[in-house]
Amino acid sequence: MDYLLIIISAVFVNNIVLAQFLGVCPFLGVSNKLSTATGMSGAVCFVITLATVVTYLLNRYLLVPFGLEFLQTIAFILVIASLVQMVEIILKKISPSLYQALGIFLPLITTNCAVLGVAITVVSKEFNFGSGPHMMNLAEATVYAIATSLGYGLAMVLFAGMREQLARSSVPAAFKGLPIAFITVGIMALAFLGFSGIV
């Protein structure tokens, strides 16, 4: 039941793009076409989950016992950057087809603040479900990471669908491109605001 609440909260109520403003740059950058949006969502899902688990363990068993929490930012970004590089190399060797599909999106992910954002959130924020406020354990952190990236994928795919329509409709010159995209995302966020209160 707790896990279900985490999932609903992360996908709909606190959607990472529409409510938490993380990963907005790639969200706008690759949502021009539905196919690239799906590809990027897949890659982000993979990296966020992996990065969250690794940084969680790093924080729990290395940084906290030695009193090095102030190194969190540096340590996390290094782990994420090398993780992305490693995933790229391993994927190329093991599954060339998946590498082909995700290939171009992987390097972009290092600078996606959603990855670092989720990694920092799970180790620093108190969490209100189940047995009162507590820090997330590894299982909860993993579920949270997967659910958050699903929310990212959902927002991205929905928006890409709308953007393909937008490209064909006529909008005033000053609104063309990003301005109208921002306003559309705003209206979408307004719709997602309707989910608040269900968890």
Next chain:
Amino acid sequence: MSKLALITKGFLKENPTFVLVLGMCPTLATTTSAMNGLEMGLATMFVLILSNIVISLIAPVVPDKVHIPVYIVVIATFVTLLQLLMQAYVPEVYETLGLFIPLIVVNCIVLGRAEAFANKNTVGDSALDGIGIGLGFTVSLVVIGIVREILGSGSVFGWKFIPGDGILAFVMAPGAFIVLGYLMVLFNKLAKR
């Protein structure tokens, strides 16, 4: 480019928010009020100036293959410094801006300036570039913050001049996207004149 142009380009010609459209996450998330926008802008400027200076100094000796990781470590070091300073001297500001202070590490403006300017210019020019782009970013955040604060809570910099609650949606997530969209339209219109 003249020294003055380096400082003023951030306002219009290379405005990081409205022209380059970089660093959108903190722009949207921290502009719930004019004051928050100002604080976020100054925090980013701090990192931007210092990392520009150091990167312009070390760029000639950094091997090309590892330059991105090296730059990220430099930036992350200054962000950590900023985090410690803010926790010590302005803990309540650190509390309000929260997650978005560590996230300056992945703010594309900072790495973008390192790549596009600091690694091929002198220390002095890089520092001025940091000041210019930082000022442009700060001003944009304050403008967005002012608009959202007026619409959302009827005040400017905490000074309330419209009684009542305001339109709550403008303080929340949707308002950020909508205000930024319309300000971009305005910027496009004015820039074309």
